[in-house]
Amino acid sequence: MKLVFATNNQHKLQEIKQLLNGSFELLCLNDIGCEDDIPETKETLEGNASEKSYFIFNKYGLNCFADDTGLEIKALNGEPGVYSARYAGEDRSAENNMALVLAKLDKIKNRNARFRTVVSLVIDGHETQFEGIVEGQILEEKRGETGFGYDPIFKPNESTRSFAEMSMDEKNKISHRGRAVQKLVEFLMSGKSI
Ligand code: IMP
Numbered sequence: 001m002k003l004v005f006a007t008n009n010q011h012k013l014q015e016i017k018q019l020l021n022g023s024f025e026l027l028c029l030n031d032i033g034c035e036d037d038i039p040e041t042k043e044t045l046e047g048n049a050s051e052k053s054y055f056i057f058n059k060y061g062l063n064c065f066a067d068d069t070g071l072e073i074k075a076l077n078g079e080p081g082v083y084s085a086r087y088a089g090e091d092r093s094a095e096n097n098m099a100l101v102l103a104k105l106d107k108i109k110n111r112n113a114r115f116r117t118v119v120s121l122v123i124d125g126h127e128t129q130f131e132g133i134v135e136g137q138i139l140e141e142k143r144g145e146t147g148f149g150y151d152p153i154f155k156p157n158e159s160t161r162s163f164a165e166m167s168m169d170e171k172n173k174i175s176h177r178g179r180a181v182q183k184l185v186e187f188l189m190s191g192k193s194i
Helices: 010-020 045-060 094-104 168-174 176-190
Strands: 002-005 025-027 064-073 079-081 112-123 126-138 154-156
Touching: 002 010, 010 025, 010 176, 045 064, 045 112, 045 126, 064 176, 079 094, 112 176, 126 176, 168 176
Parallel strands: 002 025, 002 064
Antiparallel strands: 064 079, 064 112, 112 126, 126 154
16 A cells, blocks of 8 residues: 655655555655645644645545654643744744753753654545654753754653764654654554555
C-alpha cells in the first residue's frame, strides 16, 4: 500500500522507512508533486495534524499521515504549544524562541515542561490519531550542540542530559516524536489499518 508522509524532512522519512521495514511504499510531498503550502490554521496540535493529513487525502486521494509537535511549559500555561515554531516571530528562529522561553521563565522555579507530538493517519478517509509525550524540565541555560529547535534547553526526566547532548538514536528512543511514531508503526504493522 502507498502511504504519504506529509513532510519533506528526509530525517523523519528515513526514520519511519526503517521502522516500517518495506511493508508500505512510503512517499514524501516531493514524491507526489505537492508544492502546496499546506494549511496549519488550527489552535491545537490535533487540529493541525488532522488538517494536514486530510488536505493531502482530499487533494491527491492518497492515504496519508502528518505530525504536529509543540513544547508545553507548565508555568506558561502550556505555551508555546501549537505556536512553538514561531513563538518569537515569523522568522522561526530557534535561537530567538529559546531566548524568549528563558526570559519568560526568569526567576520562575517551576521548570516543568513536555514535548507532545500528535500524528494523524488518514486511511480511506478514516482518521486515527497517535500521541507521544516526553516529560522534562526547561534548563536555566542552553546545553549541547546536537538536534534542533528547543533541544538545548530541554532535559527529559529520564536523563541527566539535554536533548542537544544526546545522539539522534538516543533521543529518538525516548522522544515525543519517537513515541508517537512507534504507536503509528505498531498500528500499521498490526494490519488494523487495512
Ligand atoms: P513540527 O510540528 O515538527 O514542525 O514542530 C514544531 C516546532 O516545535 C519546531 O519548529 C520546533 O521549534 C519544535 N520542536 C518540534 N520537535 C522538536 C524536538 O524534537 N526538539 C526541539 N524542538 C522541537
